[in-house]
Amino acid sequence: MKRYFYCLIAALFLSSWSGVQTIAGEGGPSSLKDIAGDYYFGDGTGVNCNFKLTKQGKFTFRWQGCLGTYDENNGDASVEGGVLHILPRKANVREGFQGTPTEFFPVRWGDRIYLIPTNDIIAFCSDVNQGSEPRRINFGQYYLRQNDWDKPVPGRPIVPAQWTKYFLSQPVRGKIAQLIGKQEAWIDVGAETGLLKGMILTAQSHGKIMFSQVRVEVVEKGRCRVKCEWKDSELEVGQTVSSRFQD
Numbered sequence: 001m002k003r004y005f006y007c008l009i010a011a012l013f014l015s016s017w018s019g020v021q022t023i024a025g026e027g028g029p030s031s032l033k034d035i036a037g038d039y040y041f042g043d044g045t046g047v048n049c050n051f052k053l054t055k056q057g058k059f060t061f062r063w064q065g066c067l068g069t070y071d072e073n074n075g076d077a078s079v080e081g082g083v084l085h086i087l088p089r090k091a092n093v094r095e096g097f098q099g100t101p102t103e104f105f106p107v108r109w110g111d112r113i114y115l116i117p118t119n120d121i122i123a124f125c126s127d128v129n130q131g132s133e134p135r136r137i138n139f140g141q142y143y144l145r146q147n148d149w150d151k152p153v154p155g156r157p158i159v160p161a162q163w164t165k166y167f168l169s170q171p172v173r174g175k176i177a178q179l180i181g182k183q184e185a186w187i188d189v190g191a192e193t194g195l196l197k198g199m200i201l202t203a204q205s206h207g208k209i210m211f212s213q214v215r216v217e218v219v220e221k222g223r224c225r226v227k228c229e230w231k232d233s234e235l236e237v238g239q240t241v242s243s244r245f246q247d
Contacts, residue, residue, distance in 0.1 A: 028158040029106040032057055032079055035113055039143040046097060051115065051143055053077055059086050061100045071098035079106070082160060084115060104143070109134060109157035115143035121159060125166035126200035128157065130245040168194050172243040176203070176235055183228040185235045190222045195243075201226060204247055206239040214241065 029035045036055040042048040046065040053059050057078055063071040073088040084104040093099050101117035107124070108114075112134065116124045124142055127133045133140070134153045156167055174189035189195065199216045203209075203226075212233035214226035226241065228234075240247065 028082065028108045028160075029113060030079065030082065032077065035079070035084065035106045035115070035145075037113070038146040039115055040138055040146060041140055041143045042138075044139050049100075049143070051100075053084075061086075061088075063097060063100075065097060070096075071100075073100065082106070083118060105160060107157045107159055110153035111151045112148040112153055113145045114157065116159075121163050122166055122198040123200055124157075125159065125163060126243075129166075129168045129171075129199070129243045130202060132245055133157075166196060166199060168243055171247070172201075173247060174241050176237050176239045176241060177223070179235060179237060180225070182234045184217075184225065185237075186223050186225050187241045188223055190224045191219050192221060195219055195224050199243070200229065201241050201243055202245050202247070203228075203233075203235055204240040204242060206236050209234055209236045209239060 032053070033055050036053050039051040039053070040049065048064045050062045050064070051059065052061075054077075057076055058074070059077045060074040061072060062069060073090050073092060075089040076087045078085050082105065084106055086100070086102050086104075088100070088102070092102065094101075101119070103118045104115040105118055105121055106113060107116050114124075120142070124133070127141075133142070135144070135149055138144075138146075138149055140149075156164075172189055172193040172195060174187040174193075176185045177188045178186040180186070195216055197216055197219055201214050201216065203212045203214050205211045210233070212235070213229040214235070215229055216224050217227050218225040226235075
C-alpha cells in the first residue's frame with residue numbers, strides 16, 4: 001500500500017530526467033565519511049522517516065506520522081563490503097508503522113547519495129526505469145540525503161555490478177494477453193526485451209481498470225507472467241503494461 005501512495009506522488013511530480021549511460025558498480029561510496037549525513041524518505045503523511053548517520057559510526061532513526069512519533073531507535077553503524085550495517089540498541093520490530101532495515105547499499109548518483117535496503121535494490125532499479133527516480137522533491141520511498149533532491153544527476157546510479165542488468169536500455173511496452181485470475185496475467189513481451197524476474201512494471205489504466213504496479217514472476221521468450229503488488233488491484237486482457245510509470 002505504501003508503494004501505491006508513492007506512485008501517486010510520482011504521477012504528480014514525475015521527473016523528466018532520463019539515464020543514458022551505464023555506470024559500473026565501482027566508484028560508489030565506500031566509507032562512513034562518504035555517506036555521513038541526514039536522510040529522509042516518506043510521503044508527508046503517515047510515513048516520514050529520518051535517518052542520521054555520523055562519521056563516528058553512530059545512527060539515529062525516527063518514524064513520524066500524523067499522530068506523532070511511531071518509532072525511534074539508535075545505535076552503531078559500519079560499512080563492510082560496500083554495505084552499510086546498523087545495529088539498533090532497542091528492539092527493532094518491523095511491522096506496521098515501525099522498524100527499520102538494518103542493511104543498506106549506499107548508492108551514489110552524481111552528487112546524490114541514497115541508502116537502499118539490500119532487499120529493495122531491484123525495486124529501486126525498477127523505479128529508475130519507471131522514471132520516479134531521480135526525484136525532484138523530498139517525498140519518495142528510499143532514503144535520500146537531505147537536499148540532494150535539488151541536485152541534477154547524470155547517467156544512472158552506481159549500484160553493485162550484479163544489479164546493473166536491472167536497468168533497461170530502453171522502455172519496454174506490452175499488453176496483457178491472458179489472465180490467470182484477477183491479479184495475475186501473461187503479457188506479450190519477454191526475455192528478448194531485457195525483462196528480468198523481480199522487476200516492477202506499471203499496468204496502465206484501461207477503461208474502468210485503474211493503474212497498478214505488477215511484479216515480474218516468470219520470464220520466457222516472447223512472454224512473461226506478472227502479478228499485482230496491491231491486493232485491491234485487478235488486471236484485464238488488452239491492458240498495457242510498461243516499464244515506464246507514465247506511458
